[in-house]
Amino acid sequence: MDSLIFPELSLPYMSYPGLSLRACFFLGIVQKKVNERGYKSHEKRTRRTMKILYDHQTFAMQEYGGISRYFIELMNQFRINKEMGVSFELALHYSNNEYLPQYPSFKYHRLFPDCNCRGKGPFLNFVNKPYSRTALLKGNHDLVHPTYYDPYYLKYLRGKSFVITVHDMIHELYPQSFPKYDRTRAYKRLVIGRASAIIAVSQNTKEDVLTFYDVDPAKIEVIYHGSSFQIERVSFAQKDRQLDEKYLLFVGNRRQYKNFNFFITSVASILQNNPDLKVICAGGGAFSEDEQKLLERLSIQNQVVQVRTDDDGLKRLYSKAIAFIFPSLYEGFGIPVLEAFACRCPALLSNTGSLPEVGGDAALYFDPTDSESLRSAITDVLEDEKLRDKLIHAGLKQLGKFSWERTAWETKIVYEKSLP
Structure with a gap:
């Protein structure tokens, strides 16, 4: 008898009076099917999109x-x-x-x-x-x-x-x-x-x-x-002649907490002493009238340019820059830091907000309210090629923590x- 071959199916129902062994076995089979369907249904629900x-x-x-x-x-x-x-x-x-x-x-x-x-x-x-x-x-x-x-x-x-x-x-x-x-x-x-x-x-x-x-x-x-930018060697087009020049890179909008006016005022003396050095501002829209007046007052209007660019152009800008400067008073995260790391660009970062958390030991930090602190960091990276190489390699390592x-x-x- 089947119920004697598979006693575990019949056993739960053996205590019921009036049920034959065959009936107990049949009920055991039904219960097993119900359990299997219930499990599969639960499994399907837990795996569903x-x-x-x-x-x-x-x-x-x-x-x-x-x-x-x-x-x-x-x-x-x-x-x-x-x-x-x-x-x-x-x-x-x-x-x-x-x-x-x-x-x-x-x-x-x-x-x-x-x-x-x-x-x-x-x-x-x-x-x-x-x-x-x-x-x-x-x-x-x-x-x-x-x-x-x-x-x-x-x-x-x-x-x-x-x-x-x-x-x-x-x-x-x-x-x-x-x-x-x-x-x-x-x-x-x-x-x-x-x-x-x-x-x-x-x-x-x-x-x-x-x-x-x-x-x-x-x-x-x-x-x-x-980072949306992968670690890769960036190719350069004939039209990228501007990138043959020495420049510091500023990325994104320039509204108040981004601290652009402080940055450009602080770096003015370095630009004046280095006529072949420029600042390229990527994105953020054309310079406002007040920004243009500031550049003229500092006599650096020919050394600071604004460009509109897409992701490929931004990669090239990072890759050829002497350094990326992020003087923001506050950032919740700071995606440009990772972009700079991916493009082998040394990063000079404000020591506030989340930037030390993201940059780790791979960036050079400065006080975004102290002009001398910023100028010192820029001078260091301009004059010390070994420091630049050290920052580049540290940046690639730090980038591996994020995806x-x-x-x-x-x-x-x-x-x-x-x-x-």
Whole structure:
């Protein structure tokens, strides 16, 4: 009899009165099948792809910038690493972001790309918001990861959790750098309080969040950025004649906390004593009228130039520079530091914010409020070829601690913990 061959199937039912051995065996078979299906169903649920909804915000505001770069790289890692089990939707219809074209899978339209008019960012945010709202209401996702701090989505979550990334605390630390009508601080306070989890891009940023907001430290996970530039020898085109000149490199926008005026005033005497030395400012827009007047007053207007460039051009600029200078008063992370390391460019960094955390022992540091400290660092790297080589090799080693793939894996873990 089958029940005697497989007694373990019959045994759970033997105590029931009135059941034959064959009946006990049959019930055991049924229970086994139910258990197997239940296990397979559980296994399927635990292995299923998790879908994340990203909204439009940062891609409406930024043509270039660290925040949009971060989200682009995060989504790209989920796209190419299927084993992560994360799919996503980007709720976006209009954008002039310059990183999006690198990934043809993103479908969107450019809107007034050549118009450098005031208010274009807020307008793009306004026309994109209905698309994000529609995606939220459809609910075809497991979790929401907004790309900035506008809390419009809170009323459309429908029971879904959301994760917020805090990129820096500039609005809290330097409120004078922003107009009075700017509501970023109020928005940030609201979403930090309601988020299921908070990602801070550095330990320094986490500590700043805890300084300004009453939030459980266990709710904040530190996840570093990576570098979008690979370690490689950069090729140079015939048009790069400007790169045959000696120059120091400044990258990105030049608004108040970026400390550009301090930097250019401090370096003026070095430029005046070295007529063949230049400063190239990559990105950040054309010099303002006030900046032009400052350069003229310092008599260095012919030695300081601004260029608009793409990623390939920026790689070449890093690779040929005597040094990359980052005089910022505060950074939440500082992606340009890793870009400089990847391009074998010595990095001279402000000793504040997260920059020592990111640069480690691979950079030369200075006080961003002390002109002599900055001039000393620049002079050292100009005159000491061995120091430059040492910084280059240390930078390549430090770069190995950061990658976008690691960012994505660690972010996935935060997502899983945040699911309702």
